[in-house]
Amino acid sequence: MSNEQTGILAPLPKLARYLSFELAESETARESLEALQEIADGHEVVIGIGQSLTLALGAEIPGLTILPARACVGFDIPSTPAALWCWLRGEDRGELFHLSRRIEIALSDAFRMIHSADGFKYDEGRDLSGYIDGTENPEGDEARAVALTGADEAAPTDSSFVAVQMWEHDFDQLDTYSREEQDDIIGRRLSDNEEMEEAPAYAHVKRTAQESFEPEAFMLRRSMPWSHGEQGGFIFVAFGHSLHAFQAALDRMAGVEDGIADGLFRFTRPRTGAYFWCPPMRDGRLDFSALGI
Structure with a gap:
């Protein structure tokens, strides 16, 4: 029997909202997380725990760390850690709005919201640049093995x-x-989404080819576009049974290995960056036992 937060493996919803919180009062953190258990079902609301929160609770999740900042040639990759992350998934923007208010109220004794963003599905899963994201995502049992911890790993199973x-x-x-030139940046043709064999070394597909790493760097991408006024971009969300795959891919994108920066940086920049641990479920509720709750 599996006990993961089912939203991790489920298809992308039509709409999403992403909430990040800092811990304001550590003395009431346990009570606020218990209130969150009454709302978050792991499907419509997926929860991630940041390292600062685990430390405040006197707990340790093996493998959890913070995303390291990078100063690269001509651009920066920021680290903006948070104590708690909530991914709200749904089909109605009004319902997501009210659900986010319920969560914020439930957490208000201990947590303060520091960032929110709304995401949406564009066409068949495209980025606002027009290119399809997640073409090589694993599926079925492979997706489960990539995204979730197993019984042989140090972090809690599922x-x-x-x-x-x-x-x-x-x-x-x-x-x-x-x-x-845009096709060269991505490494796929916009017209048919086919990978280009003769793409340049900076092409995103070449920089992040999951099987080209040692060990291989497979991850389950669940990203969606965002927009606000005249601004827009991409909320990159990638799940894994560890953080190795993402960190390896990000370092190569930044040119840490060979000085070749990913072509994406020619027109886009990360404004935030954080790692979280997503606890399993037990009896239909978030299982916070690893946090002492």
Whole structure:
């Protein structure tokens, strides 16, 4: 019997809302998390725990850390850790609004919201650049093995680790590139989503080919576009049974290995970046036993 938060493996919803919280009062953290258990079902509301919260509770989740910041040639990769992350999944924007209010009220004795963003599904799963995201996502049993911890791992079984980044696109800059140049940046043709064998070394697909790492860096992507006014981009969300795959891919994108930066940085930048641990479920409730709750 599996006990994961089912929203991790479920297909992308039509709409999403992402909430990040800092811990304001550690003395009441347990009570607030118990209140959260009454709301978060693991499907419509997926929960991630940050390292600062585990430390405040006197707990340790093996493998959980914070995303390291990177200063690269011409751009920065920020680290913006948070104590708690909530991924709200749904089909109605009004319902997501009221659900987020319920969560914020339930957590108000101990947590303070520091960031929120709304996501949406675009066409068949495209980024606002027009390119399809997650083409090589694992499916079925393979997705489960990639995204969830097993009984032989140090973290609790059926839990998961997640990397979350909010990327902001410069659409004016993107528009200066020809269709061929945009295809080169991604490493796939927009017209048919086929991978380009002769793509340049900076192409995103080449930089992040999951099987090219040692060990292989497979992850389950659950990303969605966001927009606010004239701004827009991508909420990158990737689940794994550890944080290795994402960190390896991000380091290569940044050119840590060979000085070649991913082509994506030509028109987009990450504005946030954080790692979280997603606890399993037990008897229909979030299982916070590893946190002493």
